[in-house]
Amino acid sequence: MTVLARPAGTSVRVELDPSATAMVWMAVDRPHEAVAFVSVHLAPGEVLVEVELATICGSDVHTVRGDRPAPAPLVLGHEQLGRIVALGAAPVSAVDGSPLRLGDRVLWSIAASCGDCDRCRSGRSQKCRTLRKYGHERIEDRWVLSGGFATHTHLLAGTPIVRVPDDIPAAVLAPVSCGTATAFAALAAVEQVRPLKGAEVLISGAGMIGLTATAMAVDRGASVTVVDPDPARRDLARRFGAAQTLAPGASPGEFDAAIEASGSPAAVATSLVSTGIGGVVLLVGSVSPTEAVPLDPERVVRSLLTIRGVHNYTPLQLAAATDYMVDRWQSWPFAELVGETVSLDHLDDGIRRAGAGGPVRVAVSPR
Structure with a gap:
């Protein structure tokens, strides 16, 4: 040329x-x-x-x-x-x-x-x-x-x-x-509130952002649980360091941080109810219009929750x-x-x- x-x-x-x-x-x-x-x-x-x-x-x-x-x-x-x-x-x-x-x-x-x-x-x-x-x-x-x-x-x-x-x-x-830098920005937003070292982290969605965030979080000392409906993606998440993988609908337990990377309203709702005292709910996957998700303001207040959104980097x-x-x-x-x-x-x-x-x-x- x-x-x-x-x-x-x-x-x-x-x-x-x-x-x-x-x-x-x-x-x-x-x-x-x-x-x-x-x-x-x-x-x-x-x-x-x-x-x-x-x-x-x-x-x-x-x-x-x-x-x-x-x-x-x-x-x-x-x-x-x-x-x-x-x-x-x-x-x-x-x-x-x-x-x-x-x-x-x-x-x-x-x-x-x-x-x-x-x-x-x-x-x-x-x-x-x-x-x-x-x-x-x-x-x-x-x-x-x-x-x-x-x-x-x-x-x-x-x-x-x-x-x-x-x-x-x-x-x-x-x-x-896009995917890698956005995952990095998501973890940076979590760490402004809660260090990842020793944290229990829930990641919803085993796409590019979710898998990359899994590896990055594990590298920073977190234990990560990944939720995804696809068995092959759950297998892949384990190869990226996930300690546990679950299908949607399973009870994930309680976490220090939840990173929602799928955009699914149900996954957003699960993230909001699965984060413990002083935890962080980080929304990064909701970049297309969806139906609204219920929010219990009393739980946010009493649990000292931080809810953050990250878009790009x-x-x-x-x-x-x-x-x-x-x-x-x-x-x-x-x-x-x-x-x-x-x-x-x-x-x-x-x-x-x-x-x-x-x-x-x-x-x-x-x-």
Whole structure:
């Protein structure tokens, strides 16, 4: 591939030969359409990445099914990594402050933020007043390569970017941008209230977030019980360090912390009643509309419960989650979570397989 960058005022025009291809989602029950783009304009601080591999998150499946609202046309995909092939006019730094260069292998946050609004200044940049989210935004003239299901992704200024080693499999690293970093943020929120060392922890849902949170919690000295309806997922949870696994409906006992990663209203309700005195209920899976869950306020008061929600993560949490995966990916079966890989032009087949209850992740390869 030839990448030719030409100055164009304050921006850089990047000409691509052959052209970049993005899979564009138009509406529920319609297949993705492959759309070619021959050039990209990079503003100062922006980056163009050639995608090495992407993985299909549950939220991508929910969008395609119509379970959650989304603007169209849209390039889905927000778990991915790749190599930098072009840079805008201004220098760009990784989260650790080091300068990024052509050829760097990187992964990036699910979102770009301004860094200056009240939410960014208070440490909640994932809720920036002018937030732009990869794989979630309607494509526009200046930002068409806005998701991971493409040969290239256009990274906006304000996107946290993390450099990653060349010798770690792409299938291990791609989910860090969503599942891994979100699991890390969930445990960080629990530990602001209750240390995990010596804690009894209930995790509902043995998907990417639940399994990753299980390994992370065990590494921090917790004893983890995982609840999931799928026997194969329960077996997998034990391989990720779970001391006990249960099917929904079983009485799980009492816990110091409950992390709800499935989004099931019944699992949310179980988490609320299974947490003991001074415990933490951490909700992370409820990212699509569901029916309301009853809450006993007297129990919350008398049991000194803390109920918290976590959505996405901060730049430092992305960097820390990446460090964790680099250090621990061979200690747990992370390499097995991506069960199969489809080519970019078979994205719809991959999304169907991802939603059929098979592998934890299905990968999408642009090549």
